[in-house]
Amino acid sequence: MIIVMHSDATPDDIAEVVERLRASGAAASVSTRDGQTVVEGSVDARLYEEAPWDSFPGVERVYPSVRGGRQVGREFKSENTVVAVGDDVSIGDGTMVVVAGPCAVESRDQMIGTAQAVKEAGARILRGDAFKPRTSPYTFQGLGKAGLEILAEAREITGLPFVAEVLDPRDIDLVSSYADMLRIGTRNMSNYALLREVGLGEKPVLLKRGRGSTVEEWIDAAEYIHSAGNPNIVLVERGVRGFDSSARNTLDLAAVPVARRLTHLPVMVDPSHASGRRDLVVPLARAAIAVGADGVLIDVHPSPETALVDGAQALLPAEFAELMVSLRSVADAVKNPFQTP
Numbered sequence: 001m002i003i004v005m006h007s008d009a010t011p012d013d014i015a016e017v018v019e020r021l022r023a024s025g026a027a028a029s030v031s032t033r034d035g036q037t038v039v040e041g042s043v044d045a046r047l048y049e050e051a052p053w054d055s056f057p058g059v060e061r062v063y064p065s066v067r068g069g070r071q072v073g074r075e076f077k078s079e080n081t082v083v084a085v086g087d088d089v090s091i092g093d094g095t096m097v098v099v100a101g102p103c104a105v106e107s108r109d110q111m112i113g114t115a116q117a118v119k120e121a122g123a124r125i126l127r128g129d130a131f132k133p134r135t136s137p138y139t140f141q142g143l144g145k146a147g148l149e150i151l152a153e154a155r156e157i158t159g160l161p162f163v164a165e166v167l168d169p170r171d172i173d174l175v176s177s178y179a180d181m182l183r184i185g186t187r188n189m190s191n192y193a194l195l196r197e198v199g200l201g202e203k204p205v206l207l208k209r210g211r212g213s214t215v216e217e218w219i220d221a222a223e224y225i226h227s228a229g230n231p232n233i234v235l236v237e238r239g240v241r242g243f244d245s246s247a248r249n250t251l252d253l254a255a256v257p258v259a260r261r262l263t264h265l266p267v268m269v270d271p272s273h274a275s276g277r278r279d280l281v282v283p284l285a286r287a288a289i290a291v292g293a294d295g296v297l298i299d300v301h302p303s304p305e306t307a308l309v310d311g312a313q314a315l316l317p318a319e320f321a322e323l324m325v326s327l328r329s330v331a332d333a334v335k336n337p338f339q340t341p
């Protein structure tokens, strides 16, 4: 259970809540987020009913944990969740949303040129990372704050919101101050401290499936974010590690309808990171829309052969534009009409 205190709550108000939690046998921890104190009681559904927590002095709101289920589960809420990104994009409303851009921001020209091209072709959200999770510590790690500034300029020019990865709880405030949506990558799906921290904020979160995680574990990871207070979560299937090295990962398309049945959250697919191969991105993206994904994430780069990260899977802007045409046909065929700006 999470208890968010008013920004003008007194130390006595906070102490009273903590004492009452401890008297109920709960572990209580206190932290500060955006100037507000947050008191967290150990995750036990009984606690919520133990006292009228929201009428304690200084308490602004209370998020319960759910008895016998998950807040992200269909058993908790049967209608689909629709996640708003920026001023006018909705993910999960039955229309197709395409996120596109380079894997990493490398320069102003590269990011802004790509952003203009993908906007022209019909992408609704830009991607491009300033902080990259690289397998080797000696390879390009991203431009950091300078990359976020370039992304903000790309948004200004195109009018498209952007999503960027956050790797470290210490960077959440920085990335959130620029990005419209945060991404938790495959390597961090089980980083519960990071999940909780993005859960304490309000920015929508794209949560990638861990490359060795089951669908249940992925949904439990989403529960960490939701139970901390942030319901704005979109799941992303991006392939799991298999035995076959013909593609970088094995795209688990069954995970899309399985996750849809188990949760009310939107589900998207990243065929670029799933396959690692340009020639597989187009057929896998079409398949993702056909199995009912709410959209896809596509890597696009103006000169993939010189890309600092993931060039082998990036489409050229012209290839992306062609892909968009065929995705609209697939979306129409499965009655999932493309969302026009």
Ligand code: PEP
Pocket (backbone or CB within 6 Å): 103, 129, 133, 184, 185, 186, 187, 208, 238, 270, 273
């Ligand atoms: C990415 O989208 O750039 C990325 C690193 O993806 P993943 O975490 O799925 O590997």
Ligand code: MN
Pocket (backbone or CB within 6 Å): 103, 104, 273, 309, 310
């Ligand atoms: Mn990448």
